[in-house]
Amino acid sequence: MSETSETEKTPFTLTERARIESEVAQILSHASFRNSARCSKLLRFLVDGAVRDEPSSLKERLIGHQLFGRATDYDTGSDPVVRNTASEVRKRLAQYYQAANESSGVRIGLNPGSYVPEINLDTPEATAEAAPQTDVARSLPISLGVWAKSPRPLHRLRWQQLLVEVAFAGALIALVLTGWRSFRARNAVRAFWGPVFQSNQDTVICIGYMRRRLETPSSATDMPTVAVPDAASYAAISALLDTHGMHSRLIAANLATYPDLMGRNAVLLGAFNNPWTLRLSSALRYKVGRSDEGSNHRGAWIEDSVSKDHKRWTIPWVAEYKDWTVDYAIAGRVHNPATGELTYFAAGAGKYATEAAGTFLTQERYLRMLPLAVNDPKINVEVVLKVDVVNATAGPPQLMAVSTW
DSSP: OHHHHHHHTSSSOHHHHHHHHHHHHHHHTSHHHHTOHHHHHHHHHHHHHHHTTOGGGOOHHHHHHHHHOOOTTOOTTTOOHHHHHHHHHHHHHHHHHHHOSSOOSEEEEOOTTOOSOEEEEOOOGGGGTTSOOOHHHHTSSSOGGGGGSSOOOHHHHHHHHHHHHHHHHHHHHHHHHHHHHHHHHHTHHHHHSHHHHTOSSOEEEEEOOOOOSSOOOOOTTSOOOOOHHHHHHHHHHHHHHHHTTOOEEEEETTTOOHHHHTTSOEEEEOSTTOHHHHHHHTTSSEEEEEEOSSTTSOEEEEEESSSSOSEEEEEOOOSSGGGOOEEEEEEEEEEETTTTEEEEEEEESSSSHHHHHHHHHHOHHHHTTSOGGGGSTTOOEEEEEEEEEETTEEOOOEEEEEEEO
């Protein structure tokens, strides 16, 4: 009896609570959350409070005390840990639902300025199990078999028939739109690289070069010396072009000239080892930055020219590359007014992330994370990627930010 009484106080039934719990588990297993313990803890805490219908527990100071170990009277103004984490949760939820291939019927959101999550559930299909129907009929708001049970006035039947026809047409339109969105998502690679695939010219791939330790002049006959991650990125992109019957021409950044890029689609690989990438990205929202002023102040980062925190994604400087734990990259596709064609780029702030950026730009599952607007070849897009590094090995790319224009 006590369990039933407690259940009745919640705004959700046991079945609905199970569906919500399943959705939370699915969200937390996604790449956008599984690498952030703080965001995962906060999302589960907020959803649990909403399911238990305890809005009083979802206050900033109380959350900071119970979840993040702050004092009961701590100053939320000087310690915005809850607000910052909630903002990050909001972004990661948007990334999750943007990348989700199928809807579970449950959607969890977090509105700005609130710690009470918005939980939306669609009508469960269980209500239609008593009368088996087709999939289209189950999507209608009213069961078609109800009207045969008792005679109705003719004018009421006509109105009901009209409602059914309208609902049926709406269901068909929804199915068509869903299928179209799914088709576009499945062809993310073709959409992103479409202008290159349709071009009649070779694509120039300009790869960063490693500076020589000895000050010896380079010449056109020298073999380019490149970093392994840059070479891996080149291999992924050239293989993609080759798969679609496109030819590419590799040129080292230190040997590339303006005529080499003029009037051609180009791919720029590398950041600080590729002056062409630095020149292109200097006008973009996100760009790489670094400091070489003394061993105690060295570092690299991704700048955000719009944010007040310009060094938004910083790499903790470690002298030995093998001891790095994280790296960041920028990548994207922009119309280059200097060349008159599209320029694609994959540029790591450190030595590891260029390879991850190349992976992001060539694999369907990552390009699906981008807004559908980028399927329009006229749209420019730039992304910020994070890479976790373990034992000098880079993990998969994680999407941190997207800018389109």
